[in-house]
Amino acid sequence: MVTEHMDVIATAGHVDHGKSTLVRALTGMEPDRWEEERRRGLTIDLGFAWTTLPSGRRLAVVDVPGHERFVGNMLAGVGSVPAALVVVAADDGWSAQTAEHVAVLDALGVRHALLAVTKADLADPAPVLDEVRARLAKTAMGEVPGVAVSAPTGAGVPELAAALERLLAGLPAPDVAAPVRLWIDRAFTIRGAGTVVTGTLAAGSVAPGDRLRLGERDVVVRGVHALGEPVERAVATARVALNLRGIAVEELSRGDALLTPGAFRRTQVVDVTLDAVPEDRLPAEPVVHVGSATVAARVRPLDGAAVRLRLAAALPLRVGDRLLLRDPGTRRVLGADVRDVDPPELRRRGAARQRAADLAAQPPGTAGAADDLVRRRVVRAADFAAMGWPVPAGAVRIGPWLLAEGLPDELAARLPALVAAHRERHPLEPGPPVEVVRRALDLPDAELVSAVVRPPLALRDGRVVAAAADLPPSVQRAVDAIRARLAADPFAAPEAGDLAAAGLGPRELAAAARTGSLVRIAEGVYLGPGVDAVARERLAGLPAPFTVSQARQAWGTSRRVAVPLMEWLDARGVTVRLPDSSRRLR
Numbered sequence: 001m002v003t004e005h006m007d008v009i010a011t012a013g014h015v016d017h018g019k020s021t022l023v024r025a026l027t028g029m030e031p032d033r034w035e036e037e038r039r040r041g042l043t044i045d046l047g048f049a050w051t052t053l054p055s056g057r058r059l060a061v062v063d064v065p066g067h068e069r070f071v072g073n074m075l076a077g078v079g080s081v082p083a084a085l086v087v088v089a090a091d092d093g094w095s096a097q098t099a100e101h102v103a104v105l106d107a108l109g110v111r112h113a114l115l116a117v118t119k120a121d122l123a124d125p126a127p128v129l130d131e132v133r134a135r136l137a138k139t140a141m142g143e144v145p146g147v148a149v150s151a152p153t154g155a156g157v158p159e160l161a162a163a164l165e166r167l168l169a170g171l172p173a174p175d176v177a178a179p180v181r182l183w184i185d186r187a188f189t190i191r192g193a194g195t196v197v198t199g200t201l202a203a204g205s206v207a208p209g210d211r212l213r214l215g216e217r218d219v220v221v222r223g224v225h226a227l228g229e230p231v232e233r234a235v236a237t238a239r240v241a242l243n244l245r246g247i248a249v250e251e252l253s254r255g256d257a258l259l260t261p262g263a264f265r266r267t268q269v270v271d272v273t274l275d276a277v278p279e280d281r282l283p284a285e286p287v288v289h290v291g292s293a294t295v296a297a298r299v300r301p302l303d304g305a306a307v308r309l310r311l312a313a314a315l316p317l318r319v320g321d322r323l324l325l326r327d328p329g330t331r332r333v334l335g336a337d338v339r340d341v342d343p344p345e346l347r348r349r350g351a352a353r354q355r356a357a358d359l360a361a362q363p364p365g366t367a368g369a370a371d372d373l374v375r376r377r378v379v380r381a382a383d384f385a386a387m388g389w390p391v392p393a394g395a396v397r398i399g400p401w402l403l404a405e406g407l408p409d410e411l412a413a414r415l416p417a418l419v420a421a422h423r424e425r426h427p428l429e430p431g432p433p434v435e436v437v438r439r440a441l442d443l444p445d446a447e448l449v450s451a452v453v454r455p456p457l458a459l460r461d462g463r464v465v466a467a468a469a470d471l472p473p474s475v476q477r478a479v480d481a482i483r484a485r486l487a488a489d490p491f492a493a494p495e496a497g498d499l500a501a502a503g504l505g506p507r508e509l510a511a512a513a514r515t516g517s518l519v520r521i522a523e524g525v526y527l528g529p530g531v532d533a534v535a536r537e538r539l540a541g542l543p544a545p546f547t548v549s550q551a552r553q554a555w556g557t558s559r560r561v562a563v564p565l566m567e568w569l570d571a572r573g574v575t576v577r578l579p580d581s582s583r584r585l586r
Helices: 019-027 035-040 069-077 096-107 126-136 157-169 352-360 365-376 381-386 407-425 436-440 444-450 473-488 496-501 507-513 529-540 548-555 561-571
Strands: 006-013 046-051 059-061 085-089 113-118 144-146 180-185 184-190 192-200 211-214 218-227 237-246 257-259 264-276 289-292 293-303 307-317 322-326 333-340 377-379 396-398 401-403 457-460 464-466 517-522 525-527 575-577 583-585
Touching: 006 019, 006 096, 006 157, 006 237, 019 046, 019 059, 019 085, 019 113, 019 157, 059 237, 069 444, 085 096, 085 157, 096 126, 096 322, 096 333, 113 126, 113 157, 113 192, 126 144, 144 157, 180 192, 184 436, 257 307, 264 322, 289 307, 307 333, 307 352, 333 365, 352 365, 365 377, 365 381, 377 381, 381 401, 396 407, 396 444, 401 444, 407 436, 407 444, 407 457, 407 464, 436 444, 436 464, 473 507, 507 517, 507 525, 517 561, 525 561, 529 548, 529 561, 529 583, 548 561, 561 575
Parallel strands: 006 059, 006 085, 085 113, 113 144
Antiparallel strands: 046 059, 180 257, 184 192, 192 237, 211 218, 211 257, 218 237, 264 307, 264 333, 289 293, 289 322, 293 307, 322 333, 377 401, 396 401, 457 464, 517 525, 575 583
């Protein structure tokens, strides 16, 4: 079966505020993973549970650790989850760890949340509800509904389920057609099945037999489970467990990502915009969190809220991704939006400040696709999509390439002057070779040249030429003299000495042949334009088949001309050579 719509929510809150107990009351399942966690009464690693709400809506809950030592695990749990259940105990209220978890949710840009005030049987929940909702209103979550609940007695649990229904109904629909990027949060081995990984499928879908990219290798999905059951296909949003073929669990770790092949670009350098300009100095080496990944980084401030991050390990990032920067010393967190996963080098003085200004002027998110394409001018369409950009309106698609709007017309306008300058430097050439044009126009591929060649220019024999490319005057006069002689005797090809005396060397003759002023029959044999029609006309008067000797006599020329001329006519299909070497007209 294909998974029905599933919602995923993550818990957040201080240790001992009853998150796991609340999840158990809501789902009837034990979310804690390890016996040590149950013994110590706190969640160390990620736990998972699921339930069907009264409306029939299926909900998976990621229960994250609340202890300060395990904030990294908490980040791995909420990184791909679209909504949060903030848990605060009525008898304890807002705490330092609550503030830290809420700061994480705020920095991650979580906009959909529900507040549960637990232990309502031990203290009046009203003051805590009011205080926490007021604090949350100042974050990305805004006005958050709140419910008082007592998990041991069951009081408030139905109200919590109803509030969850309302919260989940307002979540944006996931893009089920998007490529897969599944951040792995657990990897383990099951006897008889082999390697299994789990994660939150935030977009796209995955099915047995799918081939996914993991680092520099491909892996095959043997099986897919969702909510404890095998499925034919899991569709976002979903908690999934994938059985992988051809990889050992020792080769996997939290933070690895399973990707649709070719759909993502791994990068170690990204330009980001922080949510706000920090009041004090940024940490020089923050820890960067995205999905379930945790990577050290070095910061280069550009100007204002714009910074460049150099990651210690490459990550499959896209424009529009949300990153969290955490100072390991102070535990302060900052949210950041990814603006460019393939940023330009900053070499010149003032380049960093200019780059920050460009990012500030660029529309946020993927709305900046047109501006980015203008900066890049030309890019492979697949690479542009892998960066996270949509194809902007007005972009020009040529084969695998994407060109900025108006760029082909701009380059076409430059081309006539480029061709004229080349002919001035090389008067015997009809125009520059395509490769010369490609370099001059700074294009990545020679096939793009054809898109900017407009009349009266044309592509001919690997060159960009004027439709009627002229010969230099001195060469044209010599060619005209030769053609005057050929007009009287069409098959009297000038001898090499005559050509040289007229000033027509190999380069001049090649230019005359390119422009069609003379026809090159063979090495040293040049005749006038239209000689094929005259030759055919005279051969038509001979009985078929005819020999080369008979043709020579009909043409009134020597064997030096007749033999290559006959072969030239054969090659063009004017005559047909028979087994005995005689010919007939086609």
